[in-house]
Amino acid sequence: MADTAFIPKEKWEAFIEGLSAKALVYVPCIEGDTVMFRPFSKEKTLCFDRPANISPKGVIFPQSDTLFSFKFLKDPANPQKVDIELTENKTFPKVILIGSRPCDAKGFTVYDRPYTQTDTPDPYYKGRREQTTVVSLACQAPSAGCFCTSVEGSPADKEGSDALVTELEKGYFIEALTDKGKELLKEGGLQEGEAYRAQAEKAQAAVEAMVPKPFGKEGKVQVSKELFENDEFWEKELAKCLSCGACTYLCPTCYCFNITDEHHTEQGERVRSWDGCMYAHFTLEASGHNPRPAKFQRFKNRVGHKFLFYPEKYDGVLACCGCGRCVRYCPVSVDISEIVGKLQASAGNAAQSE
């Protein structure tokens, strides 16, 4: 089989079902009025026609992850003799994630740099990432708030995916991008796909032209450091923020966490859970001092991480994939693309006046 395949629409679910016999398959499922990534089963209603409300980051970076269990062993006959028994939780199943969007897949690459491309890789993230095949679905239209093309992505971006699927009138064109993606094409029920490539690329280009570009119009995103350091600007922009933290939880590129030991008498678990810089307690120090006590300072840090600090550390790569979830679902409609647009425009003005 070549690097591309085609599957008629009526065989798509059977294809997914076939994969689920060999791996844990996550797919976007409708639950109430939201779309969430869940393990595939025939009873679930799959939804591929809009991006999931919650990004699939939890498949590789669980919202709450037991790192290890511990047991405090004490010998009552010798009270000075104590020991601790540790049981690591490092067995990860083979996973196929189907229906993530190209921006979601790019989100995993933002995680990869600090979590795997370092001298001290995170074994939990790395283990799951290696076991996961990411099969992204090219978008057929941008959703409200999408701005992937402003941050060097596109509705058919290939970065971070093992295979890219494009929906056509009669079926799905599948392009394998890695060895893991090629494995998928060994599955039964697939036809040769090359004859559909041109049709798929035409459809992809049409969608790319539809994505709004609130900033980044002329190449690289440039953020005005002068405006970035202006507290009045942030205070005004963030006056309505509720500090609910939804933007960080929904974000496919936010990777901060907290660690807690959940204790029950003499045994317990060490658990890693998502955390986020929009919460007041996130930077609260044991002394009671908080270096970012105001919500505008927290948002400034969030934007700074994505558009200044991460690019400074990783060769200009932005840590926002433009998925637009934080724009769509912020209860008071704080719009990061609008704010970055102002920072970029101000940088442009500064350059012109030099």
Ligand code: SF4
């Ligand atoms: S940001 Fe781009 S890739 Fe992501 S859902 Fe929107 S159009 Fe698709």
Ligand code: SF4
């Ligand atoms: S989702 Fe909106 S209101 Fe909630 S913390 Fe983020 S910016 Fe503030």
Ligand code: SF4
């Ligand atoms: S900051 Fe907003 S638009 Fe950017 S990746 Fe996160 S949720 Fe998506």
